[in-house]
Amino acid sequence: MRADVSKHVGAATVLALGLVCSTWLIKHTVIDVKAMERTVQVKGLAEQEVPADTVIWPVFYKDADNDLDVLIARVDKKNAAIRAFLVLQGFNGDEVSVTAPSIVDKFAQEYSQNERGFRYVAKAGITVFSRSPDKVRTALSQLSELAKQGIAITQDDYQNRVEYMFTGLNDIKPQMVQLATQKAREVALKFAKDSDSQLGKIKSARQGQFSIRDRDSNTPYIKVVRVVAGVEYYLSD
Structure with missing residues (x-):
């Protein structure tokens, strides 16, 4: 009878210790994940003047x-x-x-x-x-x-x-998206520097709609193509 009681007490003790360890691991894992989730969201604008075609x-x-x-x-x-x-x-x-x-x-x-x-x-x-x-x-x-x-x-x-x-949008899309992304990274780098952080990898990126408009009312044959890229970067200490 005493052996059975001792056996149950030992099992309970092991289970309790396991729960404590699991709680500690989960707690510190959550803290680590939150630390990794420090991010900054920035936008970059690219504009280009093109002649109407x-x-x-x-x-x-x-x-x-x-x-x-x-x-x-x-x-x-x-x-x-x-x-x-x-x-x-x-x-x-x-x-x-x-x-x-x-x-x-x-x-x-x-x-x-x-x-x-x-x-x-x-x-x-x-x-x-x-x-x-x-x-x-x-x-x-x-x-x-x-x-x-x-x-x-x-x-x-x-x-x-x-x-x-202007119908040549597809020809200039890649370099404009690249430029908008570069502009966004410049903003992110400045933010990281000002906050004593290191800029990490991209978490997510969003390309905005391209717009084409007249440069002004007097020159409708000159167009301005515009796109905004939104990028979210990880930050670290």
Whole structure:
């Protein structure tokens, strides 16, 4: 009987010691993990100016007449004049497409029956889609040649504005992400130095969305590409 009691007491003692040791190990392991989890989150910005490589130019105008047949004939004549002008400016047939005219019959609209003026109003023109923005910029400076032929190109309408685009984002993505990451590391290094810490490995990294915008309202053919990289680094003493 005494042997059984001693046996149970010994087992209980061993179990208690095991629990104490396990608790000590867990406690110090948690402390070590928390020490490893000291991190700093930083962001790095990369920006690059690039020239637009694609352009859409609606060469549109408005015309009006009371005779629909006369109006359509004049639209065809003006479209031919615009096409000839564009050929002289160096555009080829693949870059130019004629847009079907939009014609409004004012007499068919109740709210405008009492208005004076022409019955039929047409909006027509040609759309240029080109990989040569410089040619468009040169042609824009020569629009007075069309004005001399009685063709007033609409430019102040938002729908008729020249749209410059940059389509080479994939070509510059890698170096921009690299630059943004380098900028983030510079910030992290300064933080580590100021806090008397050592910068460790990357814990996580996030690439932000790329954005492309006009440099300013006067130079829409120059774009600014921007990306922000977020990086989290480990810190150590």
